[in-house]
Amino acid sequence: MTALLDVRNLAKSYGGVHAVRGVSFSLEAGQILALIGPNGAGKSTCFNMLNGQIRPNAGSITLAGQDITGLAPRVVWRKGVGRTFQITATFASMTVRENVQVALLSHHGKLWAAFRYAGAAYLKEAEALLALVGMEAQAARPCGELAYGDLKRLELAIALANDPKLLLMDEPTAGMAPKERVDLMRLTAGIAREKGIGVLFTEHDMDVVFEHADSVMVLNRGELIATGSPEAVRRDPQVRAIYLGDGLLYDAKHREGDAA
Amino acid sequence: MEFILVQTLSGLASAASLFLVASGLSIIFGVTRIVNFAHGAFYMLGAYMAFTLTDRWTGAFGFWGAIIAASLVVAVLGALMEMVLLRRIYQAPELFQLLATFGVTLMVQDIVVLIWGPEDLMGPRAPGFTGAVTVFGRMVPSYDFLLIALGPVVLGLLWLLFHYTRWGVLVRAATQDRDMVAALGVNQKWLFTSVFALGVFLAALGGALQIPRTTVSHSMDLAIIVEVFVVVVIGGLGSVLGAFVAAIIVSELNAFGILIFPKISLILVFLVMAVVLVIRPWGLFGKPESAPRPAAGLSIRPWRPFTPAERIAVAVGVFGAAVLPFFLGNYALTVGAEILVFVLFAASLHFLMTVGGLASFGHAAYFGLGAYGAAFLVKFTGAPMEAALLVGPLMGLAGAVVFGWFCVRLSGVYFAMLTLAFAQIAWSIAFQWVDVTGGDNGMLGIWPSTWASSPRGFFWLALGIAVVGVGILRVLVFSPFGYGLRASRDSALRSEAIGIDRRSMQWVAFIVAGTFAGISGATFAFLKGSVFPDFLGIPTSVDGLVMVLLGGIETVSGAVVGAVVYKALAIWLMSQTDLSKLVLGAIIVLLVVAFPKGIVGFLEDLRYRLRPPRANGAGPKTAGYGIAKVEAAE
Numbered sequence: 001m002t003a004l005l006d007v008r009n010l011a012k013s014y015g016g017v018h019a020v021r022g023v024s025f026s027l028e029a030g031q032i033l034a035l036i037g038p039n040g041a042g043k044s045t046c047f048n049m050l051n052g053q054i055r056p057n058a059g060s061i062t063l064a065g066q067d068i069t070g071l072a073p074r075v076v077w078r079k080g081v082g083r084t085f086q087i088t089a090t091f092a093s094m095t096v097r098e099n100v101q102v103a104l105l106s107h108h109g110k111l112w113a114a115f116r117y118a119g120a121a122y123l124k125e126a127e128a129l130l131a132l133v134g135m136e137a138q139a140a141r142p143c144g145e146l147a148y149g150d151l152k153r154l155e156l157a158i159a160l161a162n163d164p165k166l167l168l169m170d171e172p173t174a175g176m177a178p179k180e181r182v183d184l185m186r187l188t189a190g191i192a193r194e195k196g197i198g199v200l201f202t203e204h205d206m207d208v209v210f211e212h213a214d215s216v217m218v219l220n221r222g223e224l225i226a227t228g229s230p231e232a233v234r235r236d237p238q239v240r241a242i243y244l245g246d247g248l249l250y251d252a253k254h255r256e257g258d259a260a
Numbered sequence: 261m262e263f264i265l266v267q268t269l270s271g272l273a274s275a276a277s278l279f280l281v282a283s284g285l286s287i288i289f290g291v292t293r294i295v296n297f298a299h300g301a302f303y304m305l306g307a308y309m310a311f312t313l314t315d316r317w318t319g320a321f322g323f324w325g326a327i328i329a330a331s332l333v334v335a336v337l338g339a340l341m342e343m344v345l346l347r348r349i350y351q352a353p354e355l356f357q358l359l360a361t362f363g364v365t366l367m368v369q370d371i372v373v374l375i376w377g378p379e380d381l382m383g384p385r386a387p388g389f390t391g392a393v394t395v396f397g398r399m400v401p402s403y404d405f406l407l408i409a410l411g412p413v414v415l416g417l418l419w420l421l422f423h424y425t426r427w428g429v430l431v432r433a434a435t436q437d438r439d440m441v442a443a444l445g446v447n448q449k450w451l452f453t454s455v456f457a458l459g460v461f462l463a464a465l466g467g468a469l470q471i472p473r474t475t476v477s478h479s480m481d482l483a484i485i486v487e488v489f490v491v492v493v494i495g496g497l498g499s500v501l502g503a504f505v506a507a508i509i510v511s512e513l514n515a516f517g518i519l520i521f522p523k524i525s526l527i528l529v530f531l532v533m534a535v536v537l538v539i540r541p542w543g544l545f546g547k548p549e550s551a552p553r554p555a556a557g558l559s560i561r562p563w564r565p566f567t568p569a570e571r572i573a574v575a576v577g578v579f580g581a582a583v584l585p586f587f588l589g590n591y592a593l594t595v596g597a598e599i600l601v602f603v604l605f606a607a608s609l610h611f612l613m614t615v616g617g618l619a620s621f622g623h624a625a626y627f628g629l630g631a632y633g634a635a636f637l638v639k640f641t642g643a644p645m646e647a648a649l650l651v652g653p654l655m656g657l658a659g660a661v662v663f664g665w666f667c668v669r670l671s672g673v674y675f676a677m678l679t680l681a682f683a684q685i686a687w688s689i690a691f692q693w694v695d696v697t698g699g700d701n702g703m704l705g706i707w708p709s710t711w712a713s714s715p716r717g718f719f720w721l722a723l724g725i726a727v728v729g730v731g732i733l734r735v736l737v738f739s740p741f742g743y744g745l746r747a748s749r750d751s752a753l754r755s756e757a758i759g760i761d762r763r764s765m766q767w768v769a770f771i772v773a774g775t776f777a778g779i780s781g782a783t784f785a786f787l788k789g790s791v792f793p794d795f796l797g798i799p800t801s802v803d804g805l806v807m808v809l810l811g812g813i814e815t816v817s818g819a820v821v822g823a824v825v826y827k828a829l830a831i832w833l834m835s836q837t838d839l840s841k842l843v844l845g846a847i848i849v850l851l852v853v854a855f856p857k858g859i860v861g862f863l864e865d866l867r868y869r870l871r872p873p874r875a876n877g878a879g880p881k882t883a884g885y886g887i888a889k890v891e892a893a894e
């Protein structure tokens with residue numbers, strides 16, 4: 001059986017800086033895989049290559065047996081890849097529900113329809129997706145006034161709109177309160193297991209990582225230095241040396257980096 | 261052979277002033293991120309000021325002293341403008357900055373006429389450079405050689421300034437990373453003002469140096485600014501070297517374009533610009549820009565279709581307009597029809613810039629193309645009005661298909677400059693191609709059919725077209741297409757990540773907007789009974805922008821309200837004062853600085869404050885509604 005996602009020798013450099021080099025891994029349907037690493041390790045760069053936002057210098061990305069390396073994000077999305085961004089990207093001039101409706105319209109190929117009211121399109125599906133992430137009560141609110149944690153949940157609903165096979169979540173819980181984080185990841189894990197979605201996520205909160213990830217990869221300076229079960233990774237001396245050592249979590253150092 | 265050489269020299273001489281102005285614009289943009297539309301006005305002021313001073317001070321010292329002094333005086337004026345106006349709008353969307361500086365341009369036009377009179381002025385020759393040099397048996401003015409040498413000298417001086425002075429290094433640092441300079445504790449205000457003064461000095465010098473070559477006139481400003489926009493689009497905004505190279509390219513193309521296509525000399529420049537844009541959208545020496553600040557979409561109040569009550573109100577309004585012919589006289593009805601034409605024009609621009617997030621500075625091109633399309637049909641095929649109104653706008657559509665394809669590759673200020681350049685190209689074709697378009701004399705005798713030939717009949721026709729047109733555009737706003745368009749405006753990142761083909765959507769929006777502009781243009785042709793190159797001119801484009809801004813750029817119905825108010829005001833103003841540009845320019849500046857939300861935006865704010873709306877649709881109110889802090893992304 002071919003893996004859902006198969007990544008071989010992915011590399012990207014900016015000028016002389018190797019943001020990512022020689023990254024290889026694979027992900028099965030229904031599996032939840034965490035990619036962790038210190039700030040600037042290259043996590044966002046990996047995500048951006050996986051969904052086509054930036055073109056890798058080398059390496060290949062295969063989705064369900066199909067080569068998707070270098071395809072545009074909108075093409076990758078049509079093949080069943082949803083993603084959330086480290087810094088949320090939503091449609092601020094629309095309501096929460098409309099945000100999801102736009103994604104649904106696009107998924108059903110109806111975006112070019114010119115003479116019907118979009119606000120009435122796919123209402124049920126939109127409500128259902130919002131209910132899934134616990135946002136049904138806020139459906140009619142302007143997206144621009146949501147709290148940051150709610151925006152993250154809205155992003156998840158949007159990412160689920162195309163019935164993805166694969167979810168890419170770049171720091172899905174950054175900027176949320178600790179309790180919210182655990183809740184959101186629990187929710188995501190539940191949805192993923194139920195629908196057989198493969199999830200790749202990054203996270204700075206180790207509680208979240210160790211509770212939900214089936215497997216963990218550690219990235220440092222663009223290279224994978226460890227892969228394995230959460231327990232194995234936690235015990236790995238190299239990993240401890242890099243950052244678990246200095247205070248177990250490096251949450252305090254966490255910063256909201258540049259745009260994902 | 262000799263002829264080619266001489267033509268090359270003449271092109272190089274023209275490049276000098278163009279480079280000075282363009283480099284000034286580029287330097288200012290690099291640091292402040294403002295595209296200074298008023299740069300052409302400062303160029304013109306430099307020329308006028310030099311004219312006055314060279315008139316007073318004679319002799320070699322007097323002449324060159326006057327050139328420098330004139331440029332310095334204008335630089336001080338520029339610094340004043342920066343301190344009084346621009347400091348208030350550095351954070352505003354680019355559209356507002358372009359409009360405000362355009363407002364200043366308008367004001368300067370009237371002020372120049374007030375001070376120096378409407379006639380073209382002839383400056384003195386440069387002492388020591390009055391003769392000509394014989395090159396291969398042809399005469400080349402010796403002043404041209406001076407200018408040819410000047411370009412590289414100024415380029416070298418700027419390079420030295422930016423590499424060997426502390427100030428210059430700071431400017432370069434600020435161009436690369438503005439936040440970093442702020443972090444260094446540099447006085448940013450002073451840095452911005454001095455950069456602005458330097459840029460304006462260069463523009464004024466460029467103007468002052470023109471007086472021995474050409475007459476000084478009050479149309480110099482728009483002529484140069486369009487060429488400068490072409491130069492920076494080709495060379496890359498923010499790059500002095502780019503300005504230098506592109507100024508030479510453009511000037512040479514102009515010099516030879518006249519030989520190849522004497523009638524439409526701009527075609528060659530246009531072709532080169534098109535090629536550059538396809539290969540390097542950010543110009544030969546430019547860097548890809550980060551995402552622009554969108555002109556619209558800053559409001560967090562989502563749009564919604566009319567409620568039943570509002571629909572009734574609109575129906576009553578339309579009915580009220582429809583019965584006006586029973587109460588108004590012929591003059592008022594003609595004015596009314598003109599207002600209605602511009603309602604549709606403004607609505608089409610609104611669709612492009614508010615829904616699509618693409619602020620076009622050349623929307624008049626499609627208005628004018630529609631008008632000329634109708635006029636051609638009438639003149640060359642003898643088609644009746646009905647046919648011309650249907651088919652004529654297709655020329656606006658065709659223009660939008662071609663120009664739009666290039667324009668949507670860009671965004672922000674580049675988009676604005678390119679749309680302006682295209683409109684200017686369309687204008688110059690209408691102006692220069694006398695055999696077909698009648699040139700400046702326009703085309704006359706484009707009369708409506710009998711049933712619409714009375715002011716009353718035409719008013720109804722215009723009303724019908726406006727209501728249907730605006731209605732269709734409004735339906736589009738709330739259609740899936742409109743949502744997709746707005747989505748790609750709100751977040752390019754997210755829309756691309758949910759499968760939206762941003763560029764195609766924007767292209768189609770451009771075509772839709774161009775077509776409706778064409779329809780209003782064709783109607784306008786029959787209202788006036790004639791078409792003129794002015795229809796495609798920059799002032800017409802800017803009128804449209806001001807209408808949308810006045811009505812409220814964040815709103816759905818702002819364009820309609822803005823068009824009615826603005827057009828009525830402008831027609832009234834024209835009859836009251838000779839200084840309509842001065843007043844109009846002041847209104848624009850005031851709008852941008854003090855009233856950026858426009859009439860409808862203001863009313864909506866008022867209503868929101870008086871009666872916060874309940875969430876429309878299902879869902880109970882959540883705690884903290886309306887006071888939730890906006891932690892906007894990006």
Ligand SMILES: Nc1ncnc2c1ncn2[C@@H]1O[C@H](COP(=O)(O)OP(=O)(O)OP(=O)(O)O)[C@@H](O)[C@H]1O
Nearest residue numbers: 014017019038039040041042043044045046086257
């Ligand atoms: N567009 C870019 N140009 C130059 N360098 C870049 C660019 N994007 C990323 N980098 C560099 O690549 C490296 C990896 O960045 P990346 O954003 O992938 O890190 P990350 O692991 O997501 O970090 P964080 O935890 O802060 O989000 C960093 O050194 C960063 O400075």
Ligand SMILES: [Mg+2]
Nearest residue numbers: 043044086257
């Ligand atoms: Mg990151």
